[in-house]
Amino acid sequence: xxxxxxxxxxxxxxxxxxxxxxxxxxxxxxxxxxxxxxxxxxxxxxxxxxxxxxxxxxxxxxxxxxxxxxxxxxxxxxxxxxxxxxxxxxxxxxxxxxxxxxxxxxxxxxxx
Amino acid sequence: xxxxxxxxxxxxxxxxxxxxxxxxxxxxxxxxxxxxxxxxxxxxxxxxxxxxxxxxxxxxxxxxxxxxxxxxxxxxxxxxxxxxxxxxxxxxxxxxxxxxxxxxxxxxxxxxxxxx
Numbered sequence: 001x002x003x004x005x006x007x008x009x010x011x012x013x014x015x016x017x018x019x020x021x022x023x024x025x026x027x028x029x030x031x032x033x034x035x036x037x038x039x040x041x042x043x044x045x046x047x048x049x050x051x052x053x054x055x056x057x058x059x060x061x062x063x064x065x066x067x068x069x070x071x072x073x074x075x076x077x078x079x080x081x082x083x084x085x086x087x088x089x090x091x092x093x094x095x096x097x098x099x100x101x102x103x104x105x106x107x108x109x110x111x112x
Numbered sequence: 113x114x115x116x117x118x119x120x121x122x123x124x125x126x127x128x129x130x131x132x133x134x135x136x137x138x139x140x141x142x143x144x145x146x147x148x149x150x151x152x153x154x155x156x157x158x159x160x161x162x163x164x165x166x167x168x169x170x171x172x173x174x175x176x177x178x179x180x181x182x183x184x185x186x187x188x189x190x191x192x193x194x195x196x197x198x199x200x201x202x203x204x205x206x207x208x209x210x211x212x213x214x215x216x217x218x219x220x221x222x223x224x225x226x227x228x
Contacts, residue, residue: 048215
């Protein structure tokens with residue numbers, strides 16, 4: 001099986017920086033993904049880390065430490081539209097066939 | 113490029129009734145997933161198809177849930193009979209390659225089921 005832990009809620013103000021942490025326990029770990037989901041909407045892919053280190057995509061960055069079974073999503077220059085749920089998800093399997101398992105999600109509220 | 117299509121968007125049924133959800137993945141996507149998302153939780157993988165074959169259905173409650181993917185394109189998820197705890201959003205997702213080894217799945221808007 002697998003388990004993922006992330007904070008249930010985070011709040012911040014516009015323009016601030018927020019970090020959402022994720023720790024995981026799983027066998028056959030292949031990579032860590034992050035998804036954003038607005039209320040009533042579909043989860044949308046944000047980033048993916050298979051190797052240790054930082055991946056940057058615009059205002060969002062994601063970090064992975066495989067030895068610590070830990071990752072985080074960093075959101076900079078927060079905007080109101082960033083208010084949403086954020087999920088970390090582990091990929092298990094191989095490079096050609098795998099499965100994606102999600103955490104319970106972190107509700108981010110951005111205040112003006 | 114058209115996204116993942118799902119229908120119906122909303123369904124209300126009474127317990128012990130049956131329901132079916134339909135999914136049409138992005139054209140050319142070989143891998144299709146059904147996830148169940150209960151309010152306030154993350155999506156839970158129910159079943160994964162590779163073309164029209166089942167790769168993983170270990171978390172599918174097979175006594176009441178069934179899924180098929182004929183011809184390796186569209187898929188249908190059925191619940192019969194439904195229970196109150198099946199109230200959730202059923203998300204269909206697809207990926208281009210055989211597995212999520214880029215971690216990226218494309219999700220549909222989901223089918224919201226309420227069981228009374």
